Amino acid sequence: VTxxxxxxxxxxxxxxxxxxxEEDPAELRKRADEALEAxxxxxxxxxxxxxxxxxxxxASAAFVVPRFERLREAxxxxxxxxxxxxxxxVEPVVPLxxxxxxxxxxxxxxxxxxxxAYAQELLDPESKVYAFAPDAVLLAVQARDLVxxxxxxxxxxxxxxxxxxxxxxxxxxxxxxxAFRGAQGTLVLHTLEAPGVPSRGLLDSQAARSQAEAIRxxxxxxxxxxxxxxxxxxxxxxxxxxxRGRDRWFDRRKWLTTRxxxxxxxxxxxxxxxxxxxxxxxxxxxxxxxxxxxxxxxGGVVGEDxxxxxxxxxxxxxxxxxxVQRALLDLHQRGVLLAVCSKNNxxxxxxxxxxxxxxxxxxxxxxxxKINWQDKATNLLEIxxxxxxxxxxxxxxxxxxxxxxxxxxxxxxVTIVDxxxxxxGFAEAIRRSPVFERVSLTDEDRARGRYYAEQGQRRRLExxxxxxxxxxxxxxxxxxxxxxxxxxxxxxxxxxxxTNQFNLTTLRYTEAEIEELRSSAASDVLTLKVxxxxxxxxxxxxxxxxxxxxxxxxxSLLMSCRVIGRTIETAFLAAVVGEARKAGxxxxxxxxxxxxxxxxxxxxxxxxxxxxxDVEDGSSVWDLDLDTQTVACPAWIELTIVDAGSRNGxx
Amino acid sequence: xxxxxxxxRRVAADVFGLPEAEVTPESSPSTIVTWDSxxxxxxxxxxxxxxxxxxxxxxxxxxxxxxxxxxxxxxxKSRA
Numbered sequence: 001v002t003x004x005x006x007x008x009x010x011x012x013x014x015x016x017x018x019x020x021x022e023e024d025p026a027e028l029r030k031r032a033d034e035a036l037e038a039x040x041x042x043x044x045x046x047x048x049x050x051x052x053x054x055x056x057x058x059a060s061a062a063f064v065v066p067r068f069e070r071l072r073e074a075x076x077x078x079x080x081x082x083x084x085x086x087x088x089x090v091e092p093v094v095p096l097x098x099x100x101x102x103x104x105x106x107x108x109x110x111x112x113x114x115x116x117a118y119a120q121e122l123l124d125p126e127s128k129v130y131a132f133a134p135d136a137v138l139l140a141v142q143a144r145d146l147v148x149x150x151x152x153x154x155x156x157x158x159x160x161x162x163x164x165x166x167x168x169x170x171x172x173x174x175x176x177x178x179a180f181r182g183a184q185g186t187l188v189l190h191t192l193e194a195p196g197v198p199s200r201g202l203l204d205s206q207a208a209r210s211q212a213e214a215i216r217x218x219x220x221x222x223x224x225x226x227x228x229x230x231x232x233x234x235x236x237x238x239x240x241x242x243x244r245g246r247d248r249w250f251d252r253r254k255w256l257t258t259r260x261x262x263x264x265x266x267x268x269x270x271x272x273x274x275x276x277x278x279x280x281x282x283x284x285x286x287x288x289x290x291x292x293x294x295x296x297x298x299g300g301v302v303g304e305d306x307x308x309x310x311x312x313x314x315x316x317x318x319x320x321x322x323x324v325q326r327a328l329l330d331l332h333q334r335g336v337l338l339a340v341c342s343k344n345n346x347x348x349x350x351x352x353x354x355x356x357x358x359x360x361x362x363x364x365x366x367x368x369x370k371i372n373w374q375d376k377a378t379n380l381l382e383i384x385x386x387x388x389x390x391x392x393x394x395x396x397x398x399x400x401x402x403x404x405x406x407x408x409x410x411x412x413x414v415t416i417v418d419x420x421x422x423x424x425g426f427a428e429a430i431r432r433s434p435v436f437e438r439v440s441l442t443d444e445d446r447a448r449g450r451y452y453a454e455q456g457q458r459r460r461l462e463x464x465x466x467x468x469x470x471x472x473x474x475x476x477x478x479x480x481x482x483x484x485x486x487x488x489x490x491x492x493x494x495x496x497x498x499t500n501q502f503n504l505t506t507l508r509y510t511e512a513e514i515e516e517l518r519s520s521a522a523s524d525v526l527t528l529k530v531x532x533x534x535x536x537x538x539x540x541x542x543x544x545x546x547x548x549x550x551x552x553x554x555x556s557l558l559m560s561c562r563v564i565g566r567t568i569e570t571a572f573l574a575a576v577v578g579e580a581r582k583a584g585x586x587x588x589x590x591x592x593x594x595x596x597x598x599x600x601x602x603x604x605x606x607x608x609x610x611x612x613x614d615v616e617d618g619s620s621v622w623d624l625d626l627d628t629q630t631v632a633c634p635a636w637i638e639l640t641i642v643d644a645g646s647r648n649g650x651x
Numbered sequence: 652x653x654x655x656x657x658x659x660r661r662v663a664a665d666v667f668g669l670p671e672a673e674v675t676p677e678s679s680p681s682t683i684v685t686w687d688s689x690x691x692x693x694x695x696x697x698x699x700x701x702x703x704x705x706x707x708x709x710x711x712x713x714x715x716x717x718x719x720x721x722x723x724x725x726x727x728k729s730r731a
Contacts, residue, residue, distance in 0.1 A: 058697035062665040092693045257708045258692055264699035 025055040032067060041074030042412050049103045053418060056268045061095035068102035076392065076413060077107040080282040083134040085113035085121055087145035089260040096271035104275070104415075104434055106284050115259070116145065122176045122187075135185045136281045138235070138274060139176070142261065143192035143215055146172070154199040154211045166214050170221040177225045177232050184510050186281050186439075189226070190237035191219045196246035230490060230511045233277065233439045240273050272432075279434035283497055286395040286415050286435040288337035288367070289328065290383050293349055296399045297324060297340075297361070299423070302348045312358025316424075323427035325360040328397075331430070332365055334438050339368040339383045341396070346371040376403055377410035388564065390500065390597060395435060399423070440490070472567060473636040476533040479568060481575040482642035484518050484525040484542075491539045492527055495558060499542075500597040502569065503558040504590060504604060509544075522547050523555075524579060528572050530563050537563055543576055552580035554590035557604075564600055567634045573608055574633040575641050577626065586626050593619040655702070655724045662701050663717055666694045676718030698724065704731075 028051040035044035048064045071077075080101075084090055094110050101108045111132050113121045118139060121127045129137065144151040149165045157165065173189065180187045198204035198211045205212075219238065226234040241249045244266055251263040262270060279285065294301045299311025299321045311318035312325075332338050338361070342349060349371045353363045363369075368386050370379035376398070384391045392413035398404050404416050415435050419426055430436070484492050493511040500506065509517075517523045528541030540560035546553045554576065559569060580588050590605060592612075605612055605622035608631050612622040624631075633639045656676075663678070664671040667685045680686040686694075695711055698704075698720065704727045706714075714720045 057700040058693050059662045059665040059701060062668065062693070062697070066668060089692070091689045092696050095693070251705065253705065253708055257711070260692065260696075263705070264696040267696065 023054065025051055025060070028054065029063060032064075036067060036070060039074075041071050042409070045071060045075055046408065052099055052103045056096070056099070058092060058096065058264070058267075061099040064099045065095050065102065068099070068107075072107065075105065077102075077105050078282060078284045079107045079109065080136070080278060080284075081109045081111070081132065081134045082136045082138060082278055083111045083113060083129050083132055084138045084140055085118035085129065086138075086140040087116050087118060087142055088140070088255075089115075089258055090140055092260065093262075093267050093271055093274075096268045097274050100268075100271050100275040101278065104279060104284070106275070106279060106282060108278065119172065119176060123179045125179075125182070130183055133184060136188055136278055137180065137183075137185060138188045138190075138277075140190055140237075141192075142190075143195075143218075144261075146192065147215075147218065150211065150214050151195065152199075154214070159209055162209060162214050166217045169218045173218070173221055173225065177229050180231060181229065182512065183231075184512060186231050186233050187229075188233050188235050188277055188281075189222050190235050191222055191239070193238045193241045193246070196250065230440075233281070235273060235277050237270075237273075240269065244269055276432075276434040276437045277439065280437040280439045284435065285393075285437065286336065287389045287393040288339055288383070288387055289331060289395040289397055289417075289430075289436070290339040290341035290368075290370075290380055291328065292398040292400070292403070293340060293342040293344055293352075293371070295423070296397060296426070297321065297328075298352065298356070298359075302352050303345055307348060307352045307356055310352060310356060310358070312356060318358060320423040320426060322358065322360060324423070324430065327427040327430040329360055329365065331436050332361075334436075336436050337367045337387055337389075338365050339370065339387070339394075340366050341370050341376055341379045341383060341398075343373055343376070344371050375410075376407055380407065380411060380414060388501070395433070397430065399426070469636065472634070474533075475566065475636070477566065477568065477636065478531045478638045478640070479571045479575075480529045480531075480640045480642065481526050481572065482529070484514060484527050488527050488539055489514055489518070492525065492542050495539070495542050495560065496556065499558040499560060500595070501599075502560075502564050502601045503556075503595075503598050504554070504601050505556050505593045506558075506595050506598060507544075507556050509556075517544060524583075526575065526579065528559065528568070530568060541568070541572055543572060545576065545579065547580075547583050547585065550584070550586040552576075552583060552585035552588050554588065557590070558601075567637065569604060570608065570631065571633045571637045571639050573604075574631045575639060577624070577631045578641065581626055588624040588626055590622045591619055592622065655728065656721050658701055659698065659717060659721050659724065662697045663694060663720075666690060666697055674717055676721065677716060679716040702727065 028047050032044050032047035032051065035041075035047060044067065048067055051060055052064050084094070090112065094112070098108050098110065111129075111134065113129060118141060121129045122137075122139075147165055147169045149157065150162070150169075154162070177187060177189070192215050194212045194215050200211065204210045222234055225232045249263060249266050250261055254263070255261040291297055294303075299317050300309055302310060312321055313319070314322065328338060340349075350363065350369075353359065353361070353366075368383045370383055372379070376396075380394055380396065381391060384394050390413075391411055395415045395417060396404070396407055397417045397419070398407075399419055404418075407414055408416055415433075417429055417433050419429050482488075489511055493509055493514045496507065496509040496514070514525055517525050524545040524547070526543040526545070527539050528543070529539050530537040540563045541558065543557045544555040546555050557572065557576070559572070577588060590610070592602065592605060594602065608624070609629055610622035610624045612620050614620045660671055660674045663674045667674070667683050667690065669683070680691070695706060695714070699706065702724055704724070706723070706727075710723045713723055
């Protein structure tokens with residue numbers, strides 16, 4: 001169905017370099033090396049990524065990793081540091097992990113813990129692990145190492161001994177997670193795998209107090225840790241092993257000779273799992289996915305088959321497209337924005353979106369619709385602009401390989417979901433794409449799609465209202481500034497991590513660091529909430545202030561792109577001025593550090609009367625004399641300041 | 652030259668980061684500086700993937716040169 005390029009997009013002529021996709025690893029290796037030689041970084045990256053997708057494994061990893069390293073300067077790679085603490089040999093998995101990460105533009109620096117020294121390394125604050133300051137620590141520990149009593153000797157144990165072993169293991173895991181609490185970064189805990197053949201054989205399944213159940217109890221502790229500790233994330237190793245098959249996964253010979261328990265061909269699947277998790281932790285994720293319609297979101301071509309001729313029922317082949325919609329709906333529920341990017345007639349397409357009985361996704365699930373005859377790259381740029389996100393935060397889903405290749409060439413920062421030829425594999429390709437993974441969800445994430453729908457209404461109002469002031473007044477904005485609380489701490493840290501555009505210094509903070517600032521007498525962390533007549537925008541701004549005698553320094557001030565351009569920043573600054581005065585400051589100082597993305601914040605200080613001076617590294621420093629100057633809240637914003645009480649501790 | 656000779660040399664060249672031409676039947680840990688115990692395990696795993704086999708520990712011990720590796724794999728192939 002998908003091989004026939006049925007859309008009018010077939011008229012698009014492919015770039016000269018676009019040959020039918022090579023399916024030969026040797027050919028891809030040659031192409032990669034030739035592109036490297038010629039200095040064509042994008043072509044080299046494409047060849048390496050395709051080679052990795054086509055022939056993943058130890059030999060390919062050894063080939064692609066050093067070549068990706070040579071592309072570091074030329075590609076927009078994101079760096080991240082990961083420490084792997086382990087009870088088994090993981091060295092051969094590291095190149096597989098790095099290759100997988102590189103293929104998704106994540107450049108991992110990996111440090112391995114000493115063999116079976118994971119407990120000491122986590123418990124000792126002076127250990128090399130903490131000195132390495134990793135963004136993530138993977139704790140790769142197996143049941144047979146953590147709880148040998150339950151694994152090897154289970155048949156010898158009575159009920160009390162089983163309980164004691166479960167409690168011991170749970171207590172150890174709790175203390176390891178607790179020891180990590182003060183560190184930066186995230187601790188990723190593996191669940192323990194269930195035994196393939198229980199010690200008691202068939203008897204095991206006949207008892208409630210089974211070996212499998214004992215392992216499950218420890219896994220429950222691990223899940224509870226992820227829920228209660230903000231810096232702990234779970235990676236379900238047991239589910240991974242079960243998915244691949246316990247018998248196939250375990251290589252007894254390698255385990256007994258080299259302490260490597262995983263069969264050669266299975267190790268890459270652990271690398272995939274790790275990479276997905278690290279992607280989400282590194283924030284190297286897409287905020288939106290733009291999807292094609294014909295033969296991607298539904299089977300058939302609406303312009304030819306008509307709305308009623310589309311394939312979207314529960315049977316093959318319509319079921320494949322229902323699965324695509326279910327996968328996209330799942331992304332929507334975790335806060336990924338959906339957009340349509342299709343060359344089509346808007347009327348028919350909208351009719352299908354709005355009334356085809358087989359659709360799981362409807363008009364309201366999509367934040368932006370681009371249904372027209374423009375080229376897809378232009379539409380993708382417009383989608384990014386309307387959503388106020390960078391083009392590198394946009395994913396692209398299209399069954400047509402020519403369109404994918406064109407977008408790859410024109411917009412190399414867009415993440416393209418590589419789809420197989422068979423639509424039955426589409427949903428799986430979406431679900432396996434690490435850029436849509438999230439390891440935690442805030443209420444804002446869950447409600448994001450709705451916010452953007454309301455944003456659309458605001459924009460329409462903007463077009464109909466007269467003057468800008470009339471428009472701003474009509475929004476009936478209410479802004480609340482409050483000190484950060486334990487409840488708002490995760491969202492606050494998340495905003496410092498993710499906000500790129502309206503961000504004066506782009507300093508990133510972990511939850512632990514925000515907590516430290518919150519309890520410091522010399523600092524304030526202020527949060528900003530905005531409600532308007534279209535709804536509650538939630539927590540969308542953060543300011544971090546340091547107090548030193550007569551000077552109040554703005555360490556950070558940032559706002560979500562959702563509320564940029566509505567003078568809310570002026571209200572925020574007015575509140576900051578008030579806080580500074582209250583603390584006895586006579587001078588408010590700040591710094592602007594330019595990045596590739598924060599142009600929207602560049603005029604912030606100068607437009608509010610600050611006196612500035614450039615400093616050597618391209619940034620600028622700014623001062624406001626609080627004795628003679630002030631910042632007033634705009635008349636159309638109702639400003640409420642929730643009292644911090646006092647800055648004298650964790651209040 | 653046999654049918655497994657070329658893929659073995661390619662896999663070894665990948666794992667050790669060398670041009671294929673520099674890998675010969677005589678290549679061994681004493682001629683290839685990067686051939687340490689960790690890389691040996693990576694090489695074994697890469698060969699197991701390439702040829703779809705699982706080596707016995709005794710056979711892995713025999714794999715001290717590229718030529719010896721080719722011999723071991725040919726035995727596995729002839730058994731299959």
